[in-house]
Amino acid sequence: MRPTIGSPEFADSFMIETLDEFGLAVRYVRAEGNTLYYIAEDGTEVGVFDAASGFGSLMFGHNNPEIVAHAKWLLDQQVPVHTQLAGYTFGINLAAELNKIVRRELETEDKFFAHFGNTGAEAVEIAVKHAELERGVRIAALQEEIEAHVEQARQAVTEGATVSEAAAAIAGGAGFEHLVTEVKRRNAETEARPPLLLALEGGFHGKLIGSVQLTYNEVFRAPFKALAAQTRFIPRDRPEMIGKVADEERATLLDVVVQDGVIDVVERDFPLFTAFVVEPIMGERGIVPLSAELARALRAACDTLGVPLVADEIQSGMGRSGTFLAGTQIGLKPDYIVLAKALGGGIAKLGVVLINEHRYQKEFEMLHTSTFGRDGFSSLVAVKVLQMLEAEDGKAYKLAAEAGAKARAMMEAIKADYPDVVKDVRGKGLMLGFEIHEQSGSASPEIREAAEHEALSYIIGGHLLRKHRVRIFSTASSDETMRFEPSIYLSDEEITQLDTAFRDVCQILRDQDASRFA
Numbered sequence: 001m002r003p004t005i006g007s008p009e010f011a012d013s014f015m016i017e018t019l020d021e022f023g024l025a026v027r028y029v030r031a032e033g034n035t036l037y038y039i040a041e042d043g044t045e046v047g048v049f050d051a052a053s054g055f056g057s058l059m060f061g062h063n064n065p066e067i068v069a070h071a072k073w074l075l076d077q078q079v080p081v082h083t084q085l086a087g088y089t090f091g092i093n094l095a096a097e098l099n100k101i102v103r104r105e106l107e108t109e110d111k112f113f114a115h116f117g118n119t120g121a122e123a124v125e126i127a128v129k130h131a132e133l134e135r136g137v138r139i140a141a142l143q144e145e146i147e148a149h150v151e152q153a154r155q156a157v158t159e160g161a162t163v164s165e166a167a168a169a170i171a172g173g174a175g176f177e178h179l180v181t182e183v184k185r186r187n188a189e190t191e192a193r194p195p196l197l198l199a200l201e202g203g204f205h206g207k208l209i210g211s212v213q214l215t216y217n218e219v220f221r222a223p224f225k226a227l228a229a230q231t232r233f234i235p236r237d238r239p240e241m242i243g244k245v246a247d248e249e250r251a252t253l254l255d256v257v258v259q260d261g262v263i264d265v266v267e268r269d270f271p272l273f274t275a276f277v278v279e280p281i282m283g284e285r286g287i288v289p290l291s292a293e294l295a296r297a298l299r300a301a302c303d304t305l306g307v308p309l310v311a312d313e314i315q316s317g318m319g320r321s322g323t324f325l326a327g328t329q330i331g332l333k334p335d336y337i338v339l340a341k342a343l344g345g346g347i348a349k350l351g352v353v354l355i356n357e358h359r360y361q362k363e364f365e366m367l368h369t370s371t372f373g374r375d376g377f378s379s380l381v382a383v384k385v386l387q388m389l390e391a392e393d394g395k396a397y398k399l400a401a402e403a404g405a406k407a408r409a410m411m412e413a414i415k416a417d418y419p420d421v422v423k424d425v426r427g428k429g430l431m432l433g434f435e436i437h438e439q440s441g442s443a444s445p446e447i448r449e450a451a452e453h454e455a456l457s458y459i460i461g462g463h464l465l466r467k468h469r470v471r472i473f474s475t476a477s478s479d480e481t482m483r484f485e486p487s488i489y490l491s492d493e494e495i496t497q498l499d500t501a502f503r504d505v506c507q508i509l510r511d512q513d514a515s516r517f518a
Helices: 012-018 065-076 091-106 120-158 166-172 176-191 218-227 239-248 294-305 326-330 376-417 444-450 456-468 494-512
Strands: 028-032 035-039 045-050 110-115 198-199 230-234 252-259 262-269 273-276 311-312 338-339 351-356 422-428 431-436 473-475 480-484
Touching: 028 045, 028 091, 065 239, 065 376, 091 351, 110 120, 110 480, 120 176, 120 252, 120 262, 120 273, 120 311, 120 338, 120 351, 166 176, 166 262, 166 431, 176 252, 176 262, 176 311, 239 294, 273 294, 294 311, 294 326, 376 422, 376 431, 376 494, 422 480, 431 494, 444 456, 456 473, 456 480
Parallel strands: 198 230, 198 273, 273 311, 311 338
Antiparallel strands: 028 035, 035 045, 110 351, 252 262, 338 351, 422 431, 431 480, 473 480
């Protein structure tokens, strides 16, 4: 007997009320492959092509038999889930498998230490938290160096060193110890400045307290702005702005130095920025791949600023783009890599941050812990997923690339037939975006109003679901872009089904006949 979904009296009531307006509130009771099933009014089971697939979580489809069988086996073996403070966990196995793949793709011998969480957003926060610990280490080293210089200068004074005019002015002409006091006061003001993060305009990195500050969409970010470190956003087509932002936010500490018997004060750059977080393919922005030129610029900027480059591969990674990491295709060389979604095979909740050994702070392992982080069940499910990706010389990656190429060709053909409706087709592998032209100037009052209220994508989604049995959604920050992220088992029949569905929508928009969305 299948489980049933109850009344939304105590959960999801507002979401259901909103989705129901567009025919998108559905009680799905079963899932297999690329198909979700619901029970129709006559009691029959109805299948829906799930083109969203957990927003990139289902590389091997819903309830993949091989993954499900492995999960059942793990439970039958009574694999321990909770072994906190034992040191040895099955997360070690997963970290080893991830290193094999990541080191191959990045063509490096560097190790990557793994730290585990439960979701993608949590993994982003873990990455930022570790980066802030790194920043603290750099600050402490700078403070220690300045303090050592002060002691050297104090000794030099006893040996007859003089204070320069510039340094004396800082001290108000009151002598060396007053200079030291003023230097410490000014430095304390700088050190009290809150850290800043860097990200690209249009990026999406989660909705938790910290990760939402890296998410560009103000609808998600603005209400919680006061709760966490702020982000400076950089236009992806203007990487030169990174240097400008760094100059605008530049902070310095004063250092007391001795040169040729004269005590002077010099400025030292203060590490204000914590990290630069980017998606190799910007999912919620509308499935926008970064360029190789931008990847090089990001690496150079992070090296100049001394901050880690964090690749958020939560949606684009795990082979969806045709390679394990989407960043591989543009030569992105990150210090941290964040993975989640498909890592759990569609049944386990798991996120991980991989941190290059040259930046890793080992004490972080005791400073950040999570009850279900690196639990035995999820870790070993993920190991199985990686083995499936790597099997037969990486056949899964090839399938993603080949199926994605077929789907993209279909969408490009629609664009060629409806250039007045379809603006662009973007993406890599099975992470594709199908963008229609903005409709706020539509001749149809109904379509125009829907576009102005950012409801058109819901209307289109409801129409596709009801008439064509296709489940697909727009991206969060590009209402005109439908995201296409099915499993690698995408069939020719499903591509044809979507072709028919998209062409129907395009014809409706060309004819400006909103009545046909009913």
